[in-house]
Structure formats: C-alpha cells, structure tokens
Amino acid sequence: MTPRSPHPDEDAHYTLPPPQPVFFIEQALLGALLLEPQRLADVTGISSDAFSNAAHAALFTAIRSLPAPDPAQHAKSTQWLDAVLTAAGEQTRGLTASYLHGLIQVCPWPRHASAYARMVEAEHARRLLRAAAQRLAQTAHDTSLPHPAPTSLAEADALTAVVDDIAAKFPPHSPSLPRTPTPPPATAHNNEEAIDEERLLLATATAHPDDIEHMRWLTPDDFTHPAHAGIWHCLTTLARRHAPVDPVTVLWEAQQRGLLTSGTDPTDLLDLLGAPVGSPDHWGERILQRSLLATAHHTGRRIEAFTDNPATTPYQLVVGSRRALADLSAVRSRWHHATSPTPATRRAPAKATKPPRASPPRTTAPPTARVSR
Template identity: 65%
Template sequence: MPHPADPYEGDDLDNLPPPQPVHYAEQALFGALLLEPHRLSTISRLTPDHFGNHAHSTLFHAMRTVPTPSPKQHAKDTAWLSAVLAEAQPEAPGLTASYLHTLIQSCPRPQHAAAYASMIRADHARRMLREHADRLCQIATDTTLPDSVVAVLAQADALGRYLDELAPQFTPHPGSLPRTPAPPPPPPPPEAGEEALDEERLLLATATAHPNEVTTMRWLQPDDFTHPLHAGLWQCLVALTRRNTPVDPVTVLWEAQHRGLLSAGPELSELLDLLASPLGSAECWGERILQRSVLGTAHHIGRRIEAFTEDPATTPYQLVVGSRRALADLSPIRTRWQHATSPAPESRPARTRGTAAPRASPPRTTAPPTARISL
C-alpha cells in the first residue's frame, strides 16, 4: 500500500491524501539544514533512504554530496543552496528555488534538527516494518512456492533481524506494549477449507487403523486442526494410545462420547464411516496439517504487525516490543515442524556383555603365595 508521505500518483487532485506529521518533520529538517548546513554533522545516522518522499530523498543526498560551507561563508551568499539545487534537479525535476524557500519558512527552530531527524527515522522504521510484515503475509499465502514453510520461516528470521536492529535505536518507555487490538484471523478460501477438512478426515481414519503412528506424532496439536470436532477426535486417539487401550472406530467413538464431542456432531454412522476409511500414512497427513498451521500462524502474525504499524498512536518502541511478542508466537510451532520433518536418529545396536573373549592375565614373575592350611 502507498505510504501517505509518498507523492500522489492519481489524477483526481480533489482526493489528495492529507499530509502526515512526518511530512512536516521532513520540511522542518530541510529548512534547518538550508539555514544552517553545519547541522548535517548532528544527524549522521540519517540517510536518504529514510525519507518517504522521493524529492526529499534526492535533496538530502545532494546535501550530503555538496561540500558543506562554513557558517560564515554560508551567511554571505547562497552559493551552497544553488549547488545543492543543481545537484538534485536531474533526479527530482520538480525541485525549485521557490520550494527551497518554502522549506526554510517551514522550520520552527533550526536547533531542533536532531529531533526532526529522529521523527523521520521513526517513520521509516514503521514503513520498513510494514513491508516486512506484508512480505510475510504474501509468502504465507503463496501457493506457487516449492517449499512454502522454508520460505516463510526465512522471512520470519529476516523480520526478527530487522527488529534486533531497531531495538537499540529507540528509547524504552513505560507502557511498551501496543494497545492496538489484534485483527481476527481471516476465514480460509472455500477450496482451501475443503482440502484441509479432507486431510484431517484422512489423518483420523489412518491413525485409527494404525494407532502405533500416533505415538510418534507428538508434534501435532489440536490447535493445528481447522475443525473443532477433528481436533477433539485427535485428542481421543492420543488419549487411547497413551493408555495403551485398544483403538478402532468403536473405541474412538466411545472416548468421544465421554468428552462430549457427539452432542452437536454428525450422525454416529457417518462418524464410524469416517474413521473406517484409512488411506496412506498418518504421518504424511499430519505433516500436511501442520504445514497448513505453520503458514496460517505466520500469516496471522504478519497481519498483527501490520495492524501495529497502521496505528499512528503506536510509538516506535511499542512497534518493536509488540512485533517481537507477535513473532515469538511462531517459535513453538516452528519447533514442532522441525521435529516432524527431521529424520529419525539412527538406532545403534545395543552392546552386549559376555560375548568377548576373556582378557588374558599378565604373566606372573614371582611364585604364587603358599596357601595357608589350617590344622
């Protein structure tokens, strides 16, 4: 989505978006620098990429390129202003001398240049964080990727590294958690929903037929299922296998009754038919379900971070803390995915005792002691 500070690209000039506070911060900063160029040394952490407006980014690059005059020399003439304008105009033809005059008039206090620069850096952090979150959402919903989980986890790591870079740049303050409400999870598309339900049904039937596979699938949790009944039936299977009791469609149905799953569920005959139609491997279906859960979790995290960045009341430090808290929700399911997809460790043969030949004693160099005979 376009940032409010970006130049408007539409044709309807009556619907121009109103300028945001950062727009006035950029104008005030340029006014301060045009009046007192020596203040460029006080904002060394600011770069052209931090500006949301292309013309402003180009102008700042020109200021960094043209040698800064001394305060006395700058007070005598406007040579530096002309040189900066000439440097910037090839990349930003819209810049004019009159606009530089407007920038100078927009600066309340030149000595506040560092504060204006801090505002610009904070807004840039918000924009970049939104881009990272947008990318996370896009990857999580891209069905053309050969390995979507690997791609989404890599983007989550990139987002985490960016948050690590941001954290030292902004001062902590009380109330560091954002107050922005989390958006509700979006409903899955109809075709994706049906596919997920089919995979869950096949998992339940196959796990009922091969309950020994359930014991190795501790990485699959009820929250990974899209249908509450399927999540409850999976809990029934796990409970039966842990108690080492017989597992078949009837025993699963009996366990489901005790857990209150049959009150608003399907007909019992339909449920028995569902549990009696195995296909393939339970672990294979479980990985499909877990993969869908990983992508859904990543997508929801991306939307939560987007909501933080779109709330103008959220401070930069709150953005960092809230985004880190949201990203931490991916860690448990990432760990479970690694357990599910890691190859099983090779079992080593048990060592047996008593099979090796007895070790020979060292040769004696002295005669053995005489046995004492009791009389």
C-alpha cells in the same frame, strides 16, 4: 501559524491525498540543514532511504555530498543553496529554488535538527516493518510456491531481523503492548482439501495407533474443523493411556468428552474412522504445514496492523512484533520436529578388555581333536 511551503508536485492535474505528519517533519529537518548546514553533524544514524518523499531524499543526499559552507558566507550568499538544488535536480525533477526557501521558512528551530531526524528515523522503521510484515503475510498465503513452508520461514527470519534492528536503534522504555486490536484470523483457503486431509489423518491414526505417540508435534489447534480437533484429542488420549484404539473405542471416548451432540449420527464417525489411506505421518505433516502457514499469515497481518496505528511507538512495535513472532516460533519448532529426520541410534562402544597374554610359539603341530561317536 507559519504557512506551509508548496509541495514540489502540487502542480499535478489530480488531487493528492493530504500528506502524513512525517512529511512536515522531513521539511523541518531539511529546512534546518539548508539554513544551518553545520547541523548535519548532529544528524546521525539516518540516510536518504529514511525519507518518505523522493524529492526530500534527493535533497538530503545533496546536502550530505557537498562540503558545508562557511556560516558567515552562507548567510550572505545563495551559492551553496544553488549547488544543492543542482545536485538534487540530477536525481529528481520538480525541485525549485522557491521550494528550498520555503523549507527554510517552515523550519521552527534549526537547533532541533537532531530531534527531527529521530522522528524521521522512527517513521522509516515503521515503513520497513510494515513492508516486511506484508511480505510474510503474502508469502504464507501464496499457494503457487513449490516449498511454501521454508519460503515463509525465511520471510519470518527477515522480519525478525527488522524487529531486532529497530530494538537496537530505539532503547526500551515502558514495555507496553500496542493498543491496536488484533485482526481476526483469515479464513483458510482450500478449506475442502483441509477437511479431507484431517479426515484421512483421523482414519489412518485409528488404524495405526502405534504411530500416534511420536506425533506429539501435532496439536488440536492445528486442525481447521473443531470436531476433528476433538477427535484427535480423543485419539491421543487413548494412545497415551495405552488403551485399545479402534473406531468403537474412539466413538465412546468422543461421547465421554461431549463431542457427540444430539444431532450427530454415530455411524458417520464410525464410517470416517473406518476408511484409512496412507500413513498418519504424511497427513499430519500436511495439517501442520497448513497450520504453520496460517500462523505466519496471521503474524504478518498482526504486525502490519501495529504499523498502521500512528500512535504506536517504535518500542511498542518491537514488543508487539516479538509477541506475534513468538506464536509463530512455537509452531515452527513443532514443524522442524516433525520434518527433521530421526537421528540414527548410535551403538554404545564395547567395553575395553585387556589384551590376551601372548603364548609361547608352537614348535609342533597341535594334536588332532578326537571325534567321539
């Protein structure tokens, strides 16, 4: 096996973790370009940002910025290599002539430069997707944001753009899903606040059942507590049947659905439903926003998990990411429906009528109307 060239920073006084395979792929690509600079014409769609190592990025920038030497002259002289080393040294430290020669030695086949570049591009796409997924997860979990939902949805749009870009660069093949297990949903933060808001919604919806019908944007899956989700299902069922809604009818519906276990005290549910505060819309939007943020956070973590598996191909990253983003889009659609202002009802235009026929001009005053007694 060909010995590996030294790492440009291996003289540090601490132990570095073993490099990832892409590090050696970058070495092979740079070695091919240093040995046969004319191979740069075969390397398309890649920039210095695609390299995971700062020294490698500086070398690639220098190679692209300098005119390619004459092949015959390059085989006899190190003049062009010296120019590359000088240009790259202006961007990063630690590069030596021996490192450049080591890159040339570890390159298996310079004619495979385009294949090496494709691998580097694939790993760059993985890193970009991981970073976008992490930003989405972190933003959705940030409780200090003044407008968390719009900010998180903007990060979701940025993540979608990264996925679309990867799909354009890597044509589809077998549309298999990633084999990476999906991480479990994170525990909701501010759980006590979520429970209180759900209880207030159930009470106010029971007191104002007419508001339930237009709240189809809220589903039982948006609730953090399973019992509250079940009671909301009871309320929506009663409202859509146009049945009477009050604490007693909801209690009966809950019993019919098996929500009252043997240890449940019916008076607890009656007390809960008998303390309305505010409006159902207000509490419903709060619950839906929390569900939206939780889904966005989980979406980011799912996609990040895909990128952490090195066996996942670029197109599998696209398929898995789009599947995860579709779940977020479903909640997002309901969120827009809940928060968009209701359009004003437009009055139908009056039917056109024929203009009245013109009467001849009056030459005398009209007769005075007679008032009958």
